[in-house]
Amino acid sequence: MNFKQKLTAVCAVACMSSVFAMTPAEHKAAKDQISADYKAAKAQCKSLMGNAKDVCEKEAKGREKVAEAELDYRGDASERHRHNLAKAKADAAYDVAKEKCDDLKGNPKDVCVKDAKAEHVKALEAAKVADARAETNVAPAKKAADVSEARKDANQNVREAEYKAARERCDALSGDVKDKCVADAKRVHGQ
Numbered sequence: 001m002n003f004k005q006k007l008t009a010v011c012a013v014a015c016m017s018s019v020f021a022m023t024p025a026e027h028k029a030a031k032d033q034i035s036a037d038y039k040a041a042k043a044q045c046k047s048l049m050g051n052a053k054d055v056c057e058k059e060a061k062g063r064e065k066v067a068e069a070e071l072d073y074r075g076d077a078s079e080r081h082r083h084n085l086a087k088a089k090a091d092a093a094y095d096v097a098k099e100k101c102d103d104l105k106g107n108p109k110d111v112c113v114k115d116a117k118a119e120h121v122k123a124l125e126a127a128k129v130a131d132a133r134a135e136t137n138v139a140p141a142k143k144a145a146d147v148s149e150a151r152k153d154a155n156q157n158v159r160e161a162e163y164k165a166a167r168e169r170c171d172a173l174s175g176d177v178k179d180k181c182v183a184d185a186k187r188v189h190g191q
Contacts, residue, residue: 062092090123114165125154163189
């Protein structure tokens with residue numbers, strides 16, 4: 001089971017139980033369980049070496065942060081906590097992806113990091129658009145304008161991040177081929 005599948009499973013279980021209010025004792029027990037799960041996951045990483053160990057530790061830390069954000073959301077299903085949960089998921093995935101790039105060297109590593117950043121930006125921007133959609137106590141016309149503006153900003157930021165990743169891929173090339181690659185990247189990503 002890969003990191004995203006584990007993350008999805010943890011979130012699915014947590015979401016199913018979010019319907020019920022938690023007592024302070026249940027909240028503390030859940031917090032203690034999250035801490036115990038993190039310690040157990042981190043202990044499993046000790047048998048690994050090099051970057052595999054670093055990736056394992058980032059995955060464990062990411063699961064812990066997501067579980068804590070999910071717990072906060074279960075305790076108070078506010079938009080702030082929903083946004084924090086989406087951000088925790090995006091940050092966890094980004095940290096793991098970036099750590100996996102450390103196995104690479106040179107331009108392939110740079111491309112890997114830029115691709116990870118592009119995915120991170122995409123996830124964060126999706127959360128911002130979702131926030132705009134979830135606005136309450138706002139006139140429908142204002143809400144529609146806010147969603148439209150959020151989408152426009154999100155699309156621009158995602159295109160920019162994807163352009164940087166595409167441009168980084170071009171750096172491995174030279175001469176006319178590189179120039180064509182850069183021109184194609186600009187055209188495709190609207191830069």
